[in-house]
Amino acid sequence: MTVVAMGMPAVRTGLPSMDGRPDTPQLVDRFGRVARDLRVSITEKCSLRCTYCMPEEGLPAIPADELLSTAEIVRLVVLAVRELGVHEVRFTGGEPLMRRDLEQIVAGCRAELPDTPLAMTTNGVGLAHRARALAAAGLDRINVSLDTVDREGFARLTRRDRLDSVFAGIRAASQAGLTPIKVNAVLMRETLGGAADLLRWCIEEGCELRFIEEMPLDADHEWARTNMITAAELLEALGTRFALTPVGREDPSAPAELWQVDGGPATVGIIASVTRKFCGDCDRTRLTADGRIRSCLFSDQEYDVRAVLRSDASDADIATLWRGAMWNKWAGHGIDAADFVPPERSMGAIGG
Numbered sequence: 001m002t003v004v005a006m007g008m009p010a011v012r013t014g015l016p017s018m019d020g021r022p023d024t025p026q027l028v029d030r031f032g033r034v035a036r037d038l039r040v041s042i043t044e045k046c047s048l049r050c051t052y053c054m055p056e057e058g059l060p061a062i063p064a065d066e067l068l069s070t071a072e073i074v075r076l077v078v079l080a081v082r083e084l085g086v087h088e089v090r091f092t093g094g095e096p097l098m099r100r101d102l103e104q105i106v107a108g109c110r111a112e113l114p115d116t117p118l119a120m121t122t123n124g125v126g127l128a129h130r131a132r133a134l135a136a137a138g139l140d141r142i143n144v145s146l147d148t149v150d151r152e153g154f155a156r157l158t159r160r161d162r163l164d165s166v167f168a169g170i171r172a173a174s175q176a177g178l179t180p181i182k183v184n185a186v187l188m189r190e191t192l193g194g195a196a197d198l199l200r201w202c203i204e205e206g207c208e209l210r211f212i213e214e215m216p217l218d219a220d221h222e223w224a225r226t227n228m229i230t231a232a233e234l235l236e237a238l239g240t241r242f243a244l245t246p247v248g249r250e251d252p253s254a255p256a257e258l259w260q261v262d263g264g265p266a267t268v269g270i271i272a273s274v275t276r277k278f279c280g281d282c283d284r285t286r287l288t289a290d291g292r293i294r295s296c297l298f299s300d301q302e303y304d305v306r307a308v309l310r311s312d313a314s315d316a317d318i319a320t321l322w323r324g325a326m327w328n329k330w331a332g333h334g335i336d337a338a339d340f341v342p343p344e345r346s347m348g349a350i351g352g
């Protein structure tokens with residue numbers, strides 16, 4: 001196995017070690033986990049510049065010939081479902097709406113995979129114009145990232161004044177049937193005071209809100225454990241406006257813990273990605289926009305599936321690489337370890 005340095009994560013060429021791997025088509029790892037949830041990043045470009053994710057100037061552009069094409073993405077997604085036991089696919093980025101061929105990617109996957117749930121994580125900017133076409137192409141549902149319903153606060157956090165476009169996108173998606181709509185909010189000190197207003201807005205709009213602890217995946221490397229807002233602080237802030245009753249997790253591999261709001265039926269979820277251990281239940285496998293398989297958000301070990309794909313490899317060759325990449329997935333992110341080093345790629349370059 002050779003490791004090639006590219007100013008990006010170390011890309012592994014050749015076949016990963018298969019030592020001890022059981023003979024199963026599924027994406028199993030050494031710790032007994034099985035990856036069934038595929039996250040596909042389709043671009044590094046974005047219409048926003050959230051401070052916890054992107055640098056102000058945006059990410060360096062991926063050269064066009066290094067980006068996976070429509071047909072390549074469809075081939076890999078179909079293969080993951082048919083050969084590797086993937087049950088669910090989510091398109092992400094960067095901002096997936098920045099790709100003009102998003103509808104074609106969705107339609108291509110849907111044509112081959114009539115029963116596989118296809119979802120998207122989006123910032124919602126410009127979604128109002130495309131929600132119906134995406135639903136018609138076969139997209140099932142969306143998660144929208146929205147951290148605050150305060151216009152000035154939104155503009156400060158995302159470095160763009162686009163809150164109205166996000167509101168319009170969420171409403172259009174709801175009308176197009178891309179439901180249930182989940183809203184993701186990253187816990188930041190700047191927006192904590194508006195968390196209760198965001199929850200009230202989501203309840204009124206029929207969206208399911210989930211807060212996520214900020215992870216050390218910002219491009220500016222400013223994350224500090226001592227500065228992050230924890231799930232406990234959020235619960236205290238929400239508790240001043242709402243009566244919250246814990247109801248546990250939706251299912252074992254869903255990282256959000258749910259609370260019933262004011263006796264229900266509305267709930268709010270919290271993903272304590274830093275303060276509570278959840279790697280043991282992780283069922284994700286990732287594909288980056290430039291064609292690397294990644295087994296974990298925090299691991300810089302990447303496998304170059306684009307090179308294999310473009311070398312006229314068979315589906316069986318690609319499947320073997322993917323299985324090996326996941327077999328070597330590590331146990332956990334290690335954020336709490338004294339020697340923790342954040343990964344080279346920021347969240348927008350991996351695909352959250």
Ligand code: SAM
Nearest residue numbers: 053093094095121122123145184214215347352
């Ligand atoms: N642009 C789309 C969006 O914002 O939904 C998709 C890509 S974005 C990288 C995917 C998710 O990652 C978003 O919900 C975003 O809030 C989350 N995210 C980005 N940076 C993060 C960080 N440092 N910690 C936790 N979540 C983060």
Ligand code: SF4
Nearest residue numbers: 046050053054094123
């Ligand atoms: Fe763009 Fe999403 Fe990152 Fe915000 S979180 S900068 S919307 S990729």
